[in-house]
Amino acid sequence: MSNSLEPEGVFRRFKYIIKYLAGNLPSLAYLLLLFYLPIAILFAISLTRPRKYIVTWEFTLENYVKVFLEPTYYRVLWNTFVIVSVATILLIVVAYPIAYYLARIAPAIGDKLLLYMIIPVEVNYLIRIYAWRVILGENGLLNMLLISLGIVEKPLTIFFYSWFAVVIVIIHEYLPYVVVPFYLNLRGIPREIYEAAMDLGATRLQIIRTIVLPMSKPGLLSVIFIVFIPTLGEFAIPSLVGGQTGLMIGNLIDRYLSQFNLAIGATLSFFLLLFSIIISAIMIRIFGYEALYTR
Amino acid sequence: MGEALDKLISYCLAAYTFIVIGFFIYFPIAILYVYSVNDTPYFIPEWRGFTLEWFAKIVQRQDLLASIWNSLIIAVFVTCISMAIAIPPSFYLVRRRGRIRDIYFLYTIIPFIVPWIIIGVADYILFWYLGIEKSLMTAALAHVVYSIPLVIIILTPRIYSLDPALEEASMDLGADELTTFKNITLPLIAPSIASAAIITFAWSFDNFIVSYFTLGNELTWPVWVFSVIGKVPRIMPVINAMSVIVITVSSIAIYILAKKGLTELI
Numbered sequence: 001m002s003n004s005l006e007p008e009g010v011f012r013r014f015k016y017i018i019k020y021l022a023g024n025l026p027s028l029a030y031l032l033l034l035f036y037l038p039i040a041i042l043f044a045i046s047l048t049r050p051r052k053y054i055v056t057w058e059f060t061l062e063n064y065v066k067v068f069l070e071p072t073y074y075r076v077l078w079n080t081f082v083i084v085s086v087a088t089i090l091l092i093v094v095a096y097p098i099a100y101y102l103a104r105i106a107p108a109i110g111d112k113l114l115l116y117m118i119i120p121v122e123v124n125y126l127i128r129i130y131a132w133r134v135i136l137g138e139n140g141l142l143n144m145l146l147i148s149l150g151i152v153e154k155p156l157t158i159f160f161y162s163w164f165a166v167v168i169v170i171i172h173e174y175l176p177y178v179v180v181p182f183y184l185n186l187r188g189i190p191r192e193i194y195e196a197a198m199d200l201g202a203t204r205l206q207i208i209r210t211i212v213l214p215m216s217k218p219g220l221l222s223v224i225f226i227v228f229i230p231t232l233g234e235f236a237i238p239s240l241v242g243g244q245t246g247l248m249i250g251n252l253i254d255r256y257l258s259q260f261n262l263a264i265g266a267t268l269s270f271f272l273l274l275f276s277i278i279i280s281a282i283m284i285r286i287f288g289y290e291a292l293y294t295r
Numbered sequence: 296m297g298e299a300l301d302k303l304i305s306y307c308l309a310a311y312t313f314i315v316i317g318f319f320i321y322f323p324i325a326i327l328y329v330y331s332v333n334d335t336p337y338f339i340p341e342w343r344g345f346t347l348e349w350f351a352k353i354v355q356r357q358d359l360l361a362s363i364w365n366s367l368i369i370a371v372f373v374t375c376i377s378m379a380i381a382i383p384p385s386f387y388l389v390r391r392r393g394r395i396r397d398i399y400f401l402y403t404i405i406p407f408i409v410p411w412i413i414i415g416v417a418d419y420i421l422f423w424y425l426g427i428e429k430s431l432m433t434a435a436l437a438h439v440v441y442s443i444p445l446v447i448i449i450l451t452p453r454i455y456s457l458d459p460a461l462e463e464a465s466m467d468l469g470a471d472e473l474t475t476f477k478n479i480t481l482p483l484i485a486p487s488i489a490s491a492a493i494i495t496f497a498w499s500f501d502n503f504i505v506s507y508f509t510l511g512n513e514l515t516w517p518v519w520v521f522s523v524i525g526k527v528p529r530i531m532p533v534i535n536a537m538s539v540i541v542i543t544v545s546s547i548a549i550y551i552l553a554k555k556g557l558t559e560l561i
Contacts, residue, residue: 009377022385027403027443030380035406036442038417041424098315115553119315120324126517130524131323134330134338141326141338149465161394175320204301209350211448225408233410236503236521250504252411257419269416273409280408
């Protein structure tokens, strides 16, 4: 009896393995072929001596040294970091009160208003950058307004082709995505906790400081993943509204690739990759995986 | 006193919220709408009368129409492929525990937590290295790379919240795995699958950076807009008109889907 059961047990085990392989192999293989393998090639190329139009396959570390020593590179890297940091901080400052209002003061209309906020952003990334050109440009609407109000006499050029414009457009692009995680966070805090705090005589400010803000931490983390890391590689915004002061690493990568200087382009890309992974690793270490899910 | 202050704070927050959404979020989009019917090819702060000329000109721009079409084709392809590839691992990642699962999770999620430009550049170099000529196909293949983790991230929390007792009950009553999946599991997560599909479609249609590095001569809509801005004279109002159509159609579609509860965008 027991002998006749055994082949069936093996068969079931076999079926089980086949099932999991069939389910998981495609994604494993796909990402290997179109993500991890290309990254490996990218890394190999980043270690070669830069030559236009060809890859020399003479290995050297000088590209990475250059990134830190040549002002053309490290200035842009620093610029990228500053722009993205400023935009992220401003986004949190602008978005948090909205999330707080929608989640705690007007929960009845919260979902709806959030939907209206998200609708225009889902499909129109490039178009919206382009719309900002109309507002911020030298003959743009903002300048016209300032002139007609008599605040300035000549059109100001600081709004357009600048660092400032890049930050504004990033904020516009990502604002709804920052409101959402905070909103979900704040909604998730059970009513009872507030009531208990109020019963015990806490003021609204105390409640915000001791309950609301600490519980928004996961939201803060998803903002890092949703805004900070993706915008590090931003390239359309700085090319369309950034000018010289708004130059970012994405522009450099594009420039070297279009000049077919693959080694430098690959070095900068790999550097960006490392930087993103290190930041993500630190964040995941501190907060756990759950933060990835709040979107 | 405390009540009054609370009220005041509430009103301030309400005003702030409506001003930010109304003016900041919608203002640039409103401008596109206004200039798509303003009878001037330039962005001058002046109303020159109503016209539909720019909408009529869309049909004359073959390259524009082709770019919209290309975007749609890529988005459909990417959505189908990435759903097929990413749904089974979503179940695996939720229902397994242990080291292999954690490593596998990281493996699938990393393409999502790096900036898109990395995927674009890496695949650009891959196609160059293999001597594959870039086309709509190569761009679509590159889009799937970020779509796989996207689908997984959307689906896993919802699969996690499924009650396993339902599936067990079905199995106890004699249904096999496939029947259980078809009749119990799938209907339960259908809304999540729908929203994953819609978001994947929207992101792919909208993606600029990955397409920019992996497209050949045929362009998608965002890349086409990028390629003509500031280069082709008198193209701006036509872009405006097309943008208005894209925004209107996508907004209505998203609104209806959300209303019907077919998708949870948030």
